[in-house]
Amino acid sequence: MECARCFFSRDGRTDEKKCRVCGRSYRPSVNVYLAFITLAYLVFVAELKYCLTGYRFAMTGRPPLSVFQWLRFPVDILEHPALILVMGGLLALLVLVPVMVSMLHGKRGGILLAVIALMLGPSWLLALLLVASIWIAGDYRLRLSSRTLSAILACVPVWLFYLISSAASDDVALPGAYYLPALAAIVIDIVLIVLLVAVLRRLSWNARVAGILLFVLCVVPIAAYKVSVGDDEIRYGVFSKTFGLSSKYFADIPHSTVRADIEADIKRETDADTAAAAGDPTLEAAIRNGAAAQPLQVPGLAPAGVDRKAREMRLRVAYETTILVENLRRQKETVGMACRRYLDEHPDTRHRADIVYVLARSLDMALDTRGLRDENEELDGGNLAVRFDASRIAGQESLDLWQTLRDQHPENPYAAEASVKMADYLVRQGHLDQGMAAYEAVLKTFGAVVDEPSVDTKDLSVFTDVLRVGPLLRRRARQERIEQQYAAAQRAKAFLQENRGPGGDHDAVLKEYLSLPPFLPAGRRREELAGLLERAGQSPLADNLAYEIAMAEPVAFTRRKMLTDVKDKYAGADGAALALVALAELEASGESNRAESLRRAIGYCDELIRDYRTSYLSRVAEQKRRQYERLLETVGGGGAL
Numbered sequence: 001m002e003c004a005r006c007f008f009s010r011d012g013r014t015d016e017k018k019c020r021v022c023g024r025s026y027r028p029s030v031n032v033y034l035a036f037i038t039l040a041y042l043v044f045v046a047e048l049k050y051c052l053t054g055y056r057f058a059m060t061g062r063p064p065l066s067v068f069q070w071l072r073f074p075v076d077i078l079e080h081p082a083l084i085l086v087m088g089g090l091l092a093l094l095v096l097v098p099v100m101v102s103m104l105h106g107k108r109g110g111i112l113l114a115v116i117a118l119m120l121g122p123s124w125l126l127a128l129l130l131v132a133s134i135w136i137a138g139d140y141r142l143r144l145s146s147r148t149l150s151a152i153l154a155c156v157p158v159w160l161f162y163l164i165s166s167a168a169s170d171d172v173a174l175p176g177a178y179y180l181p182a183l184a185a186i187v188i189d190i191v192l193i194v195l196l197v198a199v200l201r202r203l204s205w206n207a208r209v210a211g212i213l214l215f216v217l218c219v220v221p222i223a224a225y226k227v228s229v230g231d232d233e234i235r236y237g238v239f240s241k242t243f244g245l246s247s248k249y250f251a252d253i254p255h256s257t258v259r260a261d262i263e264a265d266i267k268r269e270t271d272a273d274t275a276a277a278a279g280d281p282t283l284e285a286a287i288r289n290g291a292a293a294q295p296l297q298v299p300g301l302a303p304a305g306v307d308r309k310a311r312e313m314r315l316r317v318a319y320e321t322t323i324l325v326e327n328l329r330r331q332k333e334t335v336g337m338a339c340r341r342y343l344d345e346h347p348d349t350r351h352r353a354d355i356v357y358v359l360a361r362s363l364d365m366a367l368d369t370r371g372l373r374d375e376n377e378e379l380d381g382g383n384l385a386v387r388f389d390a391s392r393i394a395g396q397e398s399l400d401l402w403q404t405l406r407d408q409h410p411e412n413p414y415a416a417e418a419s420v421k422m423a424d425y426l427v428r429q430g431h432l433d434q435g436m437a438a439y440e441a442v443l444k445t446f447g448a449v450v451d452e453p454s455v456d457t458k459d460l461s462v463f464t465d466v467l468r469v470g471p472l473l474r475r476r477a478r479q480e481r482i483e484q485q486y487a488a489a490q491r492a493k494a495f496l497q498e499n500r501g502p503g504g505d506h507d508a509v510l511k512e513y514l515s516l517p518p519f520l521p522a523g524r525r526r527e528e529l530a531g532l533l534e535r536a537g538q539s540p541l542a543d544n545l546a547y548e549i550a551m552a553e554p555v556a557f558t559r560r561k562m563l564t565d566v567k568d569k570y571a572g573a574d575g576a577a578l579a580l581v582a583l584a585e586l587e588a589s590g591e592s593n594r595a596e597s598l599r600r601a602i603g604y605c606d607e608l609i610r611d612y613r614t615s616y617l618s619r620v621a622e623q624k625r626r627q628y629e630r631l632l633e634t635v636g637g638g639g640a641l
Contacts, residue, residue, distance in 0.1 A: 019133040019237045033211035035103050041097050041113050045121045049089055051075075051225050052122050054238035063122050067091070067165040068178050070122065070167045074237020075229050079470045083229040088184025089221035094121075095158040096189050097214055098130050100149055100196060102137040104210050109347045110134030129157045147201070151193045174464035174469050192217070215401060235342070244358055245340045250365075304440050311481050334549070335362035353409040360401035360418075364394055366519060394421040413478040415444050418483035423489065427496070430511045436496050444490040450483045456637075490616050498574040499541045506539035513541060526552045543575025551582060560586055580608040588628055598632045 047558055050056045052063045052070050065071055065105060070087075075081040098117070102110030114134055118127035137154035164184035168175035196213065203209050243249060274286040339359040343352065405418035423438030455476035460469055499510055513532055520528065526549060533545040543566065550562035563586070566579040584604035590597035605625040609618050 005166055016635070025316070025566075030105075032206045033207040034101070034109050036211045037097070037101055037214050038109075040218045041459060042099070042116050043100075044093065044222060045116055047222045047225075048094065049120060050123050050272075051090070051229075051234060054234055065123055065125055065165060066167075067162055067182060068168050069299070070444070071166070071178050071181060072172075073241065074235075075233050077181065077472060078469075079234070080467075081449055081467045081470060083225070084177070084180045084222045084466070086183055086221060086228055087181040090187055091162055091185035091219055092188035092192070093217055094126070094132060095130065095155050095185075096192055097218060098134050099137040099154045100193075100210070100214060102134040102154070103147065103151060104200075104205065104207065107134060107138035110138055124136055125533070126161060128157065129161050129437065131155045148194055148197045151197065152190060155186075155189050155193075160190075162186075172458040174462060174466060174471055177466050177469070180462070180466070191443045203221040217630060232346050232349050232351070233344065236349065236354070239338065239342055239355075241527060243335050245361065249335050250361070324367055328365060332362050332365055334477070335359070353405060353412040353414060354400055355411075356405055356409075357414040358416075360394075360398040360405070363398040365393075394425045399425060413481040413570070416442065416482045419445070420485045420489050423492065426473050427492070428514050430512070430515070432496060432500065432507060436493065439493040439496070443486065445494065446482050446486050450486045452479065455479060466560055487616075494574065494616055495544075499539075499544060501538075501540060506536070506541065509536050509539050510541050513545070522552055522554070540573070543570035543573040544578070545575075546570065546583075547575040547578050550579070556586065572611070574615065574617075577612045577615050580604050580612075581617060581620060584608075584624055588624075588631070594635045595632060601628050602632070 019131065025300070026118075038317055038545040046056045049063075052073070054074060063073070066550065071077045071083075075083065077087060084586075098110045098113040101113055111131065111134060114127055114130045116126060117130055121127055131152045133156075136157075137151055139150070153360065161181065162185055165180045166179045167176045168381070168500050196210075197545050198215070200206070241247065271286050336359060339362070342355055343349070349355070370536045382584055399422070402418040403413065406415050406422065406608070409415055419438065419442045423435050426438055427435035455472050455478070457472055500507060509532060516525070516528055528548050529545050529552070533542060533549065536542040536545060546569070548565045549565070550559055550566055553559040553562055560583065563579045563583050570576040570579075581604075584601040587597045587601040587604065602625055605621040605628065608615075608621040609625070612618050612621075
């Protein structure tokens with residue numbers, strides 16, 4: 001018998017017995033094994049896509065083209081070092097199976113697998129490179145020279161894609177680690193090619209044996225991924241990206257313009273008011289019903305007692321607020337449902353505390369109205385920003401969740417934030433003594449963590465430290481989060497100590513100040529603070545009120561003068577120390593005469609360090625001083641101060 005694709009003879013002649021079992025035969029029995037491999041590869045590709053995206057049999061939800069991104073989401077290989085070898089196996093089999101099928105069954109079989117990779121796989125670019133690999137592996141001239149080298153050469157296009165797209169960004173702790181899965185994939189492919197070719201050559205390229213071997217190879221890395229990582233980790237990674245604190249549900253919302261349909265509503269309302277003022281009820285009714293197309297062009301229509309601009313602004317503010325409040329309600333509802341659904345589906349998850357934290361933060365979200373237009377603001381069409389903030393304020397809805405985090409998950413880094421939030425809640429409710437005790441408990445509980453040496457990952461080596469970088473990163477993240485909350489508790493405690501009068505004589509003004517809504521528009525907050533300052537008298541809170549009023553001043557020149565007055569008038573008080581910090585930051589942010597501005601900023605830091613040695617702000621000033629000195633060197637203004 002003659003076959004141009006024959007594995008066994010350069011002249012294409014072999015015997016019938018070998019043809020009956022050969023994987024390159026077109027016999028129906030052999031096609032069954034091809035179908036068997038195809039099914040196995042389809043499941044493999046679908047599961048691989050699930051491991052990378054959380055989606056299986058879907059043509060949407062593809063991950064980025066970068067292998068580096070595959071290795072970070074939904075599970076980071078630095079968090080699970082075992083994934084380095086497992087992902088290497090997955091990447092290896094992704095190209096090896098089509099290459100071997102192309103050698104066994106010809107290009108037809110390989111192209112079929114490439115189509116599967118294109119439709120369900122993680123990357124369309126990878127699928128196109130697989131076509132090139134299949135074409136090389138299916139070329140009988142290369143195969144007859146060396147079947148092993150032919151298969152290895154066929155894998156090269158995909159290997160290059162792996163290596164090039166494994167380049168890591170600068171923000172990761174160990175960038176070189178993300179090349180390891182690609183290198184592991186290359187080694188695994190070479191070893192498996194050598195073994196498979198040797199085994200199949202001895203067995204006359206038996207299609208059944210090849211089908212069984214390739215099926216097993218498809219199953220092993222997927223099973224290893226499931227065992228080493230698990231479905232919970234994959235689902236949590238997807239949840240965190242979709243509903244976590246870095247998702248759109250907790251992001252700042254650009255709100256520079258009002259929607260077009262709202263503009264139409266505003267125009268109709270103001271036009272109707274103008275028509276009413278002009279004494280034309282018929283035209284007013286027509287406008288409100290939408291019958292008048294261009295009412296402002298009607299002769300004799302004048303404002304006549306109607307402040308059109310003020311009316312338009314009041315409507316704009318009302319519409320914007322209504323829309324944003326509704327958006328906030330929907331966002332809180334969506335995040336809450338996602339959190340509860342995840343906990344119901346994964347009752348034993350190790351991420352329970354993280355999910356509870358996200359749920360508590362979502363419940364605490366409030367509309368930061370400081371970014372909204374003021375009714376007295378000019379309609380200048382400037383860019384405005386609105387935030388849904390959940391940074392420090394705990395509400396009644398979330399209080400039980402914060403208590404759960406604090407009491408049931410004390411080792412979780414969120415426990416510190418939960419403790420601070422509950423202390424903040426007590427203080428805002430007027431329970432100053434209980435709040436002070438709660439802040440002291442936070443400082444006592446987490447003081448040991450703050451005193452620990454900071455975790456440094458700069459000098460880690462890929463080959464010696466890749467197995468311990470994950471725990472180090474978790475430890476550093478925990479330490480940084482606890483340090484933030486420790487500093488917040490420290491500031492809050494210092495504030496209460498500094499601003500309570502002897503015997504609690506001035507607690508009434510302090511309680512009123514603490515109960516102010518956090519997101520009042522700037523104009524209203526200045527009015528409230530000014531009223532409190534008038535009533536404060538000899539209260540230790542007076543300097544803080546004056547400081548906040550100064551910080552609310554929008555004009556930088558005036559704000560600098562007001563802060564200087566606070567610094568001089570209330571020397572020795574915590575408000576004066578805060579004013580020094582603000583003055584330093586204001587000078588450091590100056591654009592003109594950069595070197596001189598930085599020197600003035602350093603001077604304010606020196607003054608704070610000298611006069612407020614016992615304040616926590618002195619340590620802040622020391623940090624800022626070092627920062628400003630480095631900036632001064634970069635602008636060429638180093639030297640004597």
